[in-house]
Structure formats: structure tokens, C-alpha cells
Amino acid sequence: MNQHSSSEKIPKTRRGRETREKLLQAAEIEFGERGFHEAAISGITQRAGVALGTFYVYFNSKEEIFRALVTYMSHLTRTWIYERVAESPDRLAAEREGVKAFVEFVRQHKNLYRIVSEAQFVAEDAYRDYYTTFANSYRENLQLAADNSEIRGGDFDVWAWALIGMNVFVGMRFAAWEDAQSADDIAESITDLIGNGMLGSKGS
């Protein structure tokens, strides 16, 4: 099923783990700055301060380290947003915090954002997993909120993907491309839209 799991190269010693970690951090920068195809293994090893051959002690291919990076970053994104959203009193507040958290995350991790997007082409299965996992938990949260009468009913599967798309594009435009607007204002505009709709009277 996974063409790379055939021989995962897991370090046995502390030195090995440290070197692998250095390579991963270097790859984050190299892939982020140059993109998958422009990125060079030699660029990664140079940034990591190890010899070229060392790379292949820890990874079987360029694609393999890229996948490892995507996995690492999905985890990072999810954790970051989850922590920020956890204490929200209701669903709409959670959406507001979610947008804020995502915008701030993108502003701090422009490289990571680019890498995830590029996964769409380099490792499509990893990319689909990334957003599908996200969408599933989103859908469940919407369902819970509906059960709790915080929001009304709807097609939560479609809604989840729609809401993710909103976050991604707003994050791209107002965080990755431009820093000017405050995350608060953006989050407020979004919350306003999805809370009350384009027809309803202005809430809050």
C-alpha cells in the first residue's frame, strides 16, 4: 500500500536521532523556500551540516522525506488550532478562534503552509488524508454543536469542506500574502458571515 514503508530507516542511537531531526528541519526550510522540485538533497544536507550520503542513511528518497514533513506539519497545525479552540464556549466562538489561530499560524509558518499545498501534487494521498481528517473532525464538531442546539441543522459534510476552504483561502490572502489586517478583524468578518448569513440581520 505504501511504496516507502518497505525499509524505514529508524535511527538506533541518540546521534542518529539528532541527525535525522537536523535533516527534517533543514528540509522544512529547503522545501519551503524552493519548492519540492527546485529543492536539492544537497541543499538539505548542506543546511543540516552533514555530508550528502548521510541523507540516504535516514531516508530512501526525496519524496520520502517530503511525506515525513507533511505528516509532521499536519500534526503541528492541528495541535495549534485545537489548543486555541478547545476552551470556546460555543461553536461560533470556536469558529472565530479557529480563524484567528489559523491566520496566526500561517503568518508564523509560511513555509509549512506552502509545503502542505504542494503536497497536493507531490504526495496526493498525504494531502487528501490531511484535509479529510480535518474535515471529519470538523463535521463531528458541527454535529455535536447541533445536538447541543448551538447551531441549526444542515449538510455538515458539505459545510465542513466549505468552512475549511474559507479558512485556507482567507489564510492565503490575508496571512500568507499580506500581513496588514488584524487576525481579529478577519475572524470577526468570517464569523459574522457564517453565523448570520448574507441575508440575516447583523448579529452581535
Place this chain on the structure above:
Amino acid sequence: MNQHSSSEKIPKTRRGRETREKLLQAAEIEFGERGFHEAAISGITQRAGVALGTFYVYFNSKEEIFRALVTYMSHLTRTWIYERVAESPDRLAAEREGVKAFVEFVRQHKNLYRIVSEAQFVAEDAYRDYYTTFANSYRENLQLAADNSEIRGGDFDVWAWALIGMNVFVGMRFAAWEDAQSADDIAESITDLIGNGMLGSKGS
């Protein structure tokens, strides 16, 4: 400003125009199926039925023909959606038609959709232009609708990007990845969400 306009190679004869057109059509397939980096100039010329060298009579580089393709496709997308949306009686109906049109467009043009997404990395300025143009006209339409009391006020700049993101992600999930759900149902769920919000009572 544009590093490629230095020597645009515009055909002077009918034969030349036809060959250029064949190359563009071949490129659409080659880039769509293999992605920018996997695509080969020789693949394009083979599909077009011309010799390798002929390519450089019409384009200065692989990137140049890719950009030409993106421009061509933005035009195609916009035209398609515009025609479908034009007769809508009000903004919400226009949104519904827009989602439907986009889903159907993606289902018929999976190659083109992929190419535009990849432009993000290969020709970022073209990609930004593509969505920025889209967002600007979206924003103006929202403003007109508000002036006309079809919708209430809001931060239409943010709203426009949010709505585009919704379309793109819903299109990706329910059109590019999977054909099962009807475009009508999807459009209805989206319209329901953005029309009435998550709080408002179910409309229509």
C-alpha cells in the same frame, strides 16, 4: 516587469498560428496529466505531432507556455461561470448557480483545474492575478447586491475570498475527487449556509 515578454514569438502566417494552437492544446493535456515538472517538452511536441525544435519557434521556455495556458484557463473559467450566473434574479440565486457552474466546470475540466492549482508554485504571480481578479469582481457584485438590499452589509473583501475558498474546496472534494453527489444538492447546502448562517432558522 515580465521576464518573458522580452521576445514574444507571435506567428505571422496561418500555418504558424495553427502550429502554436496545436502546441497549446497538447500542453493542456501534457501538463494536466503529468503536472508541470513531470511534463516534458518532447511530450508536448509528440502530442502536437511536430518536432522538438518547433516548440522553441513559438515559446521561449517551458514556463512561458505554462503561463499562456493559465491565462487561457482563467478566461475559460470566468466565462463559463459568468454566463451561468448572469440571469440570476438575486445574489443568493447567483451564489447557488455559481456553485453549480463551478462544480460542473471542474467535473468537465479536471486537467484545467489541476493546472491552475499548480500555478501557485510555478507562476505565482499568474496565480495571484487569477484569484485577485476573481475576488475583485466578486466584491463588487456583493456591494451591488447590498446597494440593492438583496443582502446585508459586511466586509465584502474578506467575504469574497471566503466565498471563493468555499467554492474551490467544495469543488475539489465533491467534483475533482468524487462525482457522486449532485451539483444541485451541493449548491443547495452551500446556499443554505451562506444565506442563513449557522444560527438562523432554516430558510426556503
Place this chain on the structure above:
DNA sequence: CTGAAACATGAATCAACATTCAAGTTCTGA
């Protein structure tokens, strides 16, 4: 009809890496 411009050809060039490998160095458990 005719010469110059436009167009077509595909073998040859050239550079850029990904990946391999044979030889050395460091670590660790007993």
C-alpha cells in the same frame, strides 16, 4: 518567378541533481 522571411527538423549539447558505493569513523554492550 524569386529571394527573403517564416517555419520545421531532430541530433547534439549541457547542466542539474538523485542515488549509489566503497572506504573510513564513532559508538555501545559485554
Place this chain on the structure above:
DNA sequence: TCAGAACTTGAATGTTGATTCATGTTTCAG
């Protein structure tokens, strides 16, 4: 302390494919 496992090294290999170029062929204005 020592053998073998783990790790490191960087030159060499091999492939791929974009781009160039010298040489034909076709078109078309005058």
C-alpha cells in the same frame, strides 16, 4: 578493551530533459 553495529563521508555514476543550432523546407510579397 574490543568487535561489530551504527553512523558518516563525498566522489562517481547515471539519467533525464531543457535548450541550442545548423540545416532544410515552405510561404508570400513584390
